[in-house]
Structure formats: C-alpha cells, structure tokens
Amino acid sequence: MRWTWRNLDTIGAALGEHVLLVGAALLLAGVVALPLGVLVARRPLWRAAVLGASAGLYSIPTLALFALLVPLLGLGFRAALLALASYAMPVLLRAVVTGLEGVALAVREAADGMGLTPRQKLWQVELPLALPSVLAGLRVAVATLVSAATVAAYIGGGGLGVLILTGLDQGHTEKILVGATLVCALALAADVALRRMQRA
Amino acid sequence: MIELRGVTKAWPGGAGVQALDLSVPEGECCALIGPSGCGKTTTLRLVNRLVEPDAGSIRIGGADALKQDPVHLRRGIGYVIQEGGLFPHRRIGANVATVPALLGWNAARTRARVEEVLTLVGLDPARYRDRWPHQLSGGERQRVGVARALAADPPVLLLDEPFGAVDPLRRAQLQAEVLSLLKHLRKTVLLVTHDVQEAVRLGDSVALMRGGRLVQHAAPAEMLAHPADGFVAEFLGADRALTRLGLFRIRDVPRDAATVAGEALPEATTLRDALSAMLERGVRAVPVTEGGALTLEAVLRSR
Amino acid sequence: MIGWLRANPDAFLDALLQHLALSVSGLLIGVALALPAALLLARRPVLAEWASAGAGVLRTLPSLAVLAALLPLLGVGFTPSVVALALLALPPVLLHALVGLRGAEPAAVEAARGMGFTPLQSLLRVELPLALPQVFAGLRTAAVQVVSGASLATFIGGGGLGDLVTQGMALLDIPQVQVGGIAIALLALATEGGFGWLQRRWERA
Numbered sequence: 001m002r003w004t005w006r007n008l009d010t011i012g013a014a015l016g017e018h019v020l021l022v023g024a025a026l027l028l029a030g031v032v033a034l035p036l037g038v039l040v041a042r043r044p045l046w047r048a049a050v051l052g053a054s055a056g057l058y059s060i061p062t063l064a065l066f067a068l069l070v071p072l073l074g075l076g077f078r079a080a081l082l083a084l085a086s087y088a089m090p091v092l093l094r095a096v097v098t099g100l101e102g103v104a105l106a107v108r109e110a111a112d113g114m115g116l117t118p119r120q121k122l123w124q125v126e127l128p129l130a131l132p133s134v135l136a137g138l139r140v141a142v143a144t145l146v147s148a149a150t151v152a153a154y155i156g157g158g159g160l161g162v163l164i165l166t167g168l169d170q171g172h173t174e175k176i177l178v179g180a181t182l183v184c185a186l187a188l189a190a191d192v193a194l195r196r197m198q199r200a
Numbered sequence: 201m202i203e204l205r206g207v208t209k210a211w212p213g214g215a216g217v218q219a220l221d222l223s224v225p226e227g228e229c230c231a232l233i234g235p236s237g238c239g240k241t242t243t244l245r246l247v248n249r250l251v252e253p254d255a256g257s258i259r260i261g262g263a264d265a266l267k268q269d270p271v272h273l274r275r276g277i278g279y280v281i282q283e284g285g286l287f288p289h290r291r292i293g294a295n296v297a298t299v300p301a302l303l304g305w306n307a308a309r310t311r312a313r314v315e316e317v318l319t320l321v322g323l324d325p326a327r328y329r330d331r332w333p334h335q336l337s338g339g340e341r342q343r344v345g346v347a348r349a350l351a352a353d354p355p356v357l358l359l360d361e362p363f364g365a366v367d368p369l370r371r372a373q374l375q376a377e378v379l380s381l382l383k384h385l386r387k388t389v390l391l392v393t394h395d396v397q398e399a400v401r402l403g404d405s406v407a408l409m410r411g412g413r414l415v416q417h418a419a420p421a422e423m424l425a426h427p428a429d430g431f432v433a434e435f436l437g438a439d440r441a442l443t444r445l446g447l448f449r450i451r452d453v454p455r456d457a458a459t460v461a462g463e464a465l466p467e468a469t470t471l472r473d474a475l476s477a478m479l480e481r482g483v484r485a486v487p488v489t490e491g492g493a494l495t496l497e498a499v500l501r502s503r
Numbered sequence: 504m505i506g507w508l509r510a511n512p513d514a515f516l517d518a519l520l521q522h523l524a525l526s527v528s529g530l531l532i533g534v535a536l537a538l539p540a541a542l543l544l545a546r547r548p549v550l551a552e553w554a555s556a557g558a559g560v561l562r563t564l565p566s567l568a569v570l571a572a573l574l575p576l577l578g579v580g581f582t583p584s585v586v587a588l589a590l591l592a593l594p595p596v597l598l599h600a601l602v603g604l605r606g607a608e609p610a611a612v613e614a615a616r617g618m619g620f621t622p623l624q625s626l627l628r629v630e631l632p633l634a635l636p637q638v639f640a641g642l643r644t645a646a647v648q649v650v651s652g653a654s655l656a657t658f659i660g661g662g663g664l665g666d667l668v669t670q671g672m673a674l675l676d677i678p679q680v681q682v683g684g685i686a687i688a689l690l691a692l693a694t695e696g697g698f699g700w701l702q703r704r705w706e707r708a
C-alpha cells in the first residue's frame with residue numbers, strides 16, 4: 001500500500017480524468033442522440049437505417065474502434081472523447097427512439113386533439129413519457145463508457161486505465177489493483193446512482 | 201354550427217368516408233351510429249382536422265375550418281377519444297387542466313375550473329385530483345377524459361363513445377346527466393355510440409353511417425318510424441317501434457277522462473313503460489297519477 | 504493494409520486462431536457454469552435474486568479491469584485470459600436463462616405438473632424449451648462480449664488479434680493496427696450476426 005499513499009494525488013487526478021472523460025462523452029453523445037432520435041422515431045425508413053447503423057457501431061469492440069480511429073483522429077484526450085461519444089451515441093439513440101415509440105397512440109392523439117403544437121406535444125407529453133426508456137439507456141451508456149474509457153488510456157485518453165496499463169507494463173501489482181478497483185467502484189457507483197434515478 | 205359538405209377521405213386500404221353531408225345546428229346533439237369500421241371515428245377526426253379531407257368543406261361556427269390553424273381550431277373543440285388517452289405522467293388535475301394551461305389561464309381560475317368539471321362528471325375533486333390515471337378504473341378514466349374536454353368550455357364537443365367502459369346502468373345515468381348539461385350550456389355535440397337506445401335517447405338527431413356513407417340523418421322518432429331502407433330498419437332493430445315509444449311520455453298524448461282501477465303511473469312515464477304495464481296487468485288502460493287514464497288506443501295512435 | 508497482410512500472413516493467422524481459441528474456451532466455460540447454475544437456481548427465488556444481483560454487478564465491471572485484476576492471482580498468459588473471458592460470459596447467460604426459466608408460462612408448468620411430470624422432468628422438458636429463446640439471446644450477448652473482451656487479452660499477454668493492434672502501435676505500424684482493428688470488428692459483427700441468425704432459425708423452428 002505504500003505506493004498508494006505516496007501517489008494519492010496521481011490516483012485522484014486519474015479518477016477525475018476518468019469521470020470527466022465519461023461525462024463529456026455522455027454529453028456529446030446525448031447532444032447528437034436526442035435530436036436525431038426525435039427526428040427518426042416517426043420516420044420508419046430513416047429509423048431502420050439509423051438504428052441499424054448505430055447497432056453496428058455499438059457492437060464494434062472498444063479496442064477495434066480505437067484502432068480504426070487512431071489513424072484518423074490521432075492520440076490524446078480529444079480523440080478518446082470522440083471515440084467514446086460515438087460509442088455511447090447508439091445506446092442513447094436507441095433509448096430515445098424506443099421511448100418515443102412506446103408512447104401510446106391514444107395519448108398522442110389526445111394531445112393533438114387538444115391543440116398541442118408538435119413542439120408542445122414533444123416536450124410536454126412524448127419526452128416525459130420516453131424518460132424511463134432514456135434513463136435505462138443512460139444506465140447502459142454509462143456502464144459502457146466507464147468500461148471503454150479504461151481502454152481509452154491506451155490512445156492517450158488518460159483516466160484510470162493509465163494506472164492499469166502502466167501497472168501491467170511495469171509489473172506493478174498494487175498499481176494495477178488500485179486502478180482496477182477504482183474503475184469497478186466507479187462503474188458500480190454510477191450504476192447504483194442511475195438505478196435510484198430510474199426508480200424515482 | 202358543424203357543417204360538413206361533400207367531405208371525402210379515402211384510406212390507402214379502402215374504406216374511409218365518402219361524400220359526407222352532415223350538419224349539426226348550434227346547441228344540438230347529433231348521435232352518430234353505425235357498424236364497427238363504418239367511419240364514425242374518422243368523421244370526428246375530420247372535424248378537428250386530425251385527419252385532412254381529400255375533398256369537401258368543413259365549417260364550424262360559420263368559419264371555414266380548413267382555412268384555420270389546426271392547433272388553434274382544436275383548442276376550441278373538446279375531444280374525447282375512444283380509448284381515453286389520458287396523459288399517464290400527469291395527475292388527474294393536471295390532465296384536466298391541459299387546455300386551460302395551453303390557453304394561459306392563471307392558476308386560481310384553472311384550479312376552480314378543474315374542480316368544477318370534475319364535479320360535473322361525478323368525480324369528487326378532493327378524492328381524484330391528485331391521483332394518477334393508472335389508479336383509476338376504466339370508467340373513471342373516461343369520465344376524466346370528458347372533464348378534460350370540457351375544461352376550457354369549448355362550444356363544440358366531439359365525443360367518441362365517451363362512456364363505453366362504464367357499467368350500463370351508470371352509463372345511461374351519466375350520459376343523460378352530461379348530455380342534459382351540455383344542452384343547458386348550449387354546446388354543439390357530435391356523439392358516437394354503438395347503442396341505438398342511447399342514440400335515440402340522447403340525440404336531437406341521429407346519423408346512421410355504413411361503409412363511409414351517411415345512410416340516413418333524421419330526428420330519432422322520424423328515423424324509427426320511417427327507416428330509409430332495410431339496412432337502417434335492421435340496424436335499429438326489430439323492436440324499433442318499442443324503442444320509438446320510449447321517446448314519448450304519457451304527458452305527450454291525449455288522455456281519457458274515465459276512471460280506471462289499478463296503480464297509477466306518473467305523467468313522466470314513457471309510453472314504452474306504460475305499454476309494458478298494460479301488458480303486465482292485462483288491461484287496455486292505466487290510470488295516471490296526475491288524473492285521467494291512458495288507453496291502449498292512445499298509445500297506438502301516437503305513431 | 505493488404506500489403507501488411509501479404510507480408511505477414513502467418514502472424515495474422517496465429518493471432519486469429521489464438522483469438523478464436525480464447526473466445527471459444529471462455530464462452531464454453533462460461534456457459535458450462537451459467538446454464539447448470541440457472542437450472543439449479545430457477546426454483547429457488549431467493550437465491551436466484553441474489554445470483555441475479557451478483558451477475559448484474561459482474562456485468563457492470565469493465566472488462567479491462569476484470570482482466571487486470573486476475574493478474575496478481577493467475578499471472579499472465581492464455582489461462583488467466585480464458586478465466587476472465589469466462590467471467591464475462593457468465594452474467595448474460597445466467598441472467599437471460601433465469602429470466603426465461605422463471606418467466607415460463609405458469610399455465611404450461613401447471614399443465615405439466617397435472618400430467619404427472621416430476622419437477623425435474625417439468626424443468627427439463629417444459630420450462631427449459633420454453634426458456635430457449637431467452638437462453639439464445641443470452642448466448643449471443645455473451646459471445647459478442649467474449650470476442651470483444653478477447654481483444655483486450657493482449658494487455659495480459661493472452662495473445663489474440665489485440666496483439667496486432669498493440670504491436671502495431673508500439674512499432675507505429677499503422678497498417679498493422681488497422682488490420683487488427685478491422686479483423687476484431689469483423690469478427691465481432693460476424694459473431695453478432697451469426698448468433699442472431701441462429702436465434703431466429705431456432706425461433707422459427
């Protein structure tokens with residue numbers, strides 16, 4: 001444990017970086033997924049194409065995605081951020097689309113019948129009703145991101161993965177375990193917090 | 201008040217509504233009946249432009265509905281859909297307050313109005329206002345749907361089987377109450393129902409549709425006495441003459457001065473019930489509480 | 504990329520075969536643990552709850568962390584990688600199988616009992632077949648997880664296609680990195696597609 005006590009600030013910085021990476025990627029993914037989801041949810045053709053493409057993107061393993069993006073984006077935080085965001089986007093997109101699809105026809109019809117404008121219907125009726133699905137998607141996206149962000153250390157994204165990877169390189173067991181434990185704890189804490197939100 | 205001229209809407213699969221002419225004068229209730237899939241719901245949705253007609257004109261209160269902004273138009277038309285369509289994420293009070301909120305009413309006025317319309321449909325505001333839709337029975341939900349349609353006091357109401365899920369006894373009572381209230385408020389109502397008895401009891405006129413066309417539109421007694429064709433006669437039922445008697449009361453026909461034995465019936469009794477009493481007692485005349493007697497001949501002459 | 508492949512066909516084949524060996528062993532072990540466990544737990548609601556919760560936690564843990572955490576216990580190389588992959592395969596199979604087994608139509612189970620099936624017969628002949636679509640869905644998820652996780656085995660010396668990526672990065676040999684990346688991606692997509700096809704075939708049959 002001596003290494004840990006001496007390097008608390010490094011560990012803290014890695015943790016902070018990890019959270020930042022996940023948060024920023026989530027935000028970026030959400031900014032794309034929400035409008036795109038609203039746009040395609042009621043257009044069957046687009047919907048199939050966009051969801052199919054994003055499902056494909058999501059099933060590409062993290063390391064493969066990074067390997068393919070490095071030649072295009074280079075190394076570093078920004079590249080990692082973009083890669084991670086493109087990883088979380090499909091999850092959020094699917095959640096938005098299924099959430100919007102789940103809104104009962106009768107409810108949408110009633111909203112139209114009472115004279116809600118399309119925008120009012122979206123914000124006051126459809127999105128609130130899609131919220132449970134969006135939260136479920138958020139939970140999956142966060143778990144995916146915490147995990148993928150660990151690997152992002154490999155392309156210079158920083159975060160807790162740095163401890164694991166350098167630890168593996170140096171055969172430094174304590175460093176590996178600290179990194180692995182913290183990243184697991186982060187994943188579980190985020191999951192518990194989001195589950196609470198889902199129930200509320 | 202509501203005036204459809206040559207309104208046509210073809211669905212891709214066929215069916216729809218064809219060259220429909222229908223007008224409902226201000227303050228009257230028109231009951232729309234017909235077999236399932238004949239276009240009743242489509243007709244209602246044409247009126248508030250949830251469906252755009254392929255051809256024809258629609259005027260509401262003298263104005264061309266097809267030239268108005270549909271959103272604005274709909275805020276002035278109460279609409280109760282067949283399946284209820286309450287917003288599951290809003291409490292009953294908020295559901296009812298939807299249109300007042302859209303129209304920008306202040307909180308106090310909205311609140312008072314919510315209480316008023318909930319009471320109107322027979323739901324105690326104190327008990328129901330803060331509940332969620334899923335905590336209500338199907339019949340209660342439908343009543344909330346009606347309250348929600350009434351909330352902003354629209355002059356026109358479209359009711360699509362508004363009380364289909366309420367038990368028959370309560371439904372008859374509720375519909376009678378709500379309809380007489382709408383009449384009192386001089387609302388113009390287009391009411392869809394599956395039940396002939398209901399249609400003739402509640403409608404100032406009855407419109408019978410079949411396969412997207414209007415087959416007959418007439419006052420209930422007129423339609424029952426003179427069905428336009430065999431289909432109408434069959435739809436109204438073999439007991440249509442009895443149904444028709446249900447529309448008249450003892451006070452509507454001349455009475456005999458003779459005194460007759462037996463339990464007296466009040467003037468407000470329908471001729472149908474009076475005839476039933478005669479059959480039951482095996483007599484040709486029954487005494488009336490308010491004086492005189494009702495004879496079988498008088499009942500027969502009423503047609 | 505094609506150039507690199509031409510120049511190093513053996514290295515590529517080795518990596519691919521290693522990747523497949525890792526994935527198949529990990530998946531088989533995971534399934535061999537998860538399915539019997541699901542059958543045992545199906546009739547024990549309390550234990551099943553606990554097992555589901557445990558599997559849920561295990562599923563949330565990042566793959567790289569699981570691989571790395573095994574290193575102090577098992578060292579480096581093929582075996583610890585397979586163990587880690589089995590751990591990745593276990594939760595989806597267990598969770599899906601439990602959902603399928605516990606969600607079996609009560610009427611069907613009741614009917615089986617009524618016809619004189621023993622609980623074991625009912626489980627194997629009625630509930631398991633009814634749960635199969637779920638089991639297949641779990642298998643599919645697990646297979647994709649494992650193929651994806653196997654690409655990280657390179658970090659603990661387990662080999663596989665991940666080696667191409669890490670070696671290429673170390674040598675700044677971009678074509679090699681790309682070959683590795685594309686091969687991993689295609690393998691994952693093929694796994695997803697193949698298991699999806701199997702699943703649909705089964706559902707139709």
Ligand SMILES: Nc1ncnc2c1ncn2[C@@H]1O[C@H](COP(=O)(O)OP(=O)(O)OP(=O)(O)O)[C@@H](O)[C@H]1O
Nearest residue numbers: 211212213215216235236237238239240241242243
């Ligand atoms: N959006 C639509 N697209 C295609 N066809 C439709 C659509 N809406 C209704 N239809 C068809 O138009 C016909 C009339 O439907 P409508 O809903 O008006 O019937 P209805 O008289 O209200 O029946 P019910 O008594 O069962 O409610 C039906 O054959 C129906 O399938």
Ligand SMILES: [Mg+2]
Nearest residue numbers: 240241282360
């Ligand atoms: Mg209808």
